[in-house]
């Protein structure tokens with residue numbers, strides 16, 4: 652079975668390395684960044700093309716791209732009715748794309764964590780596809796050694812689950828940040844309070860620095876709000892987090 656991993660960034664690299672270890676699987680890559688492609692050829696030991704058009708006889712495509720636009724462009728360029736597994740986090744609107752729906756599509760969002768061997772490619776994950784494609788993708792998952800860790804769900808549930816996971820995490824971080832801000836100037840230190848409360852079995856107050864940073868959680872929170880526009884708390888949490896960024900720049904977060 653030949654699998655093409657499209658996008659050899661953090662996720663695609665991990666997927667390609669994992670697939671390389673699976674008996675009976677031939678892996679190749681697609682990567683537009685020449686330096687990244689060269690590294691994958693040298694370190695993972697796979698062939699890498701610059702575009703999907705340059706590949707032949709692919710049984711399954713594993714899409715590990717960052718932007719929805721690059722996923723749409725890639726799906727538009729693939730041969731009609733390819734078998735495509737999107738491992739990226741995507742907005743719900745992608746489910747309606749005619750370029751994706753030309754193919755037999757599945758959504759297999761990642762829970763990968765850099766440098767954490769327990770949370771790599773092989774961990775409990777959700778796999779979303781149409782009912783009529785379950786057998787096809789069941790075979791794929793067996794061939795790549797992941798069937799036993801995967802639960803099948805509907806496509807919208809798979810996509811929304813990833814957005815919800817990240818929105819939930821985003822809101823947990825903001826909750827912690829708010830508690831930290833509320834402790835300012837009082838008699839109780841946030842860190843002492845956090846550690847004390849976390850001794851209770853069902854409570855886990857996160858650490859607090861300057862709210863949610865980076866790219867992934869804010870992007871996924873944005874798509875969560877797009878998917879669930881009536882979730883008013885999510886909007887409030889996002890606005891609070893955006894205020895931390897302004898206050899951090901103004902030096903007002905550590906007062």
Ligand SMILES: NC(=O)c1ccc[n+]([C@@H]2O[C@H](COP(=O)([O-])OP(=O)(O)OC[C@H]3O[C@@H](n4cnc5c(N)ncnc54)[C@H](O)[C@@H]3O)[C@@H](O)[C@H]2O)c1
Pocket residue numbers: 657658659660661662663681682683684687701702715716717718721724725738739740741761762763764765867
């Ligand atoms: N990094 C994480 O920890 C993590 C965890 C869970 C989910 N995700 C999700 O996984 C997806 C990928 O994230 P990432 O961190 O691996 O992104 P990344 O930016 O590291 O990798 C994307 C790669 O795709 C390449 N690329 C861009 N356009 C291309 C094209 N048209 N054809 C071929 N290659 C192309 C880029 O050069 C880059 O190497 C995102 O949806 C992200 O939200 C990431």
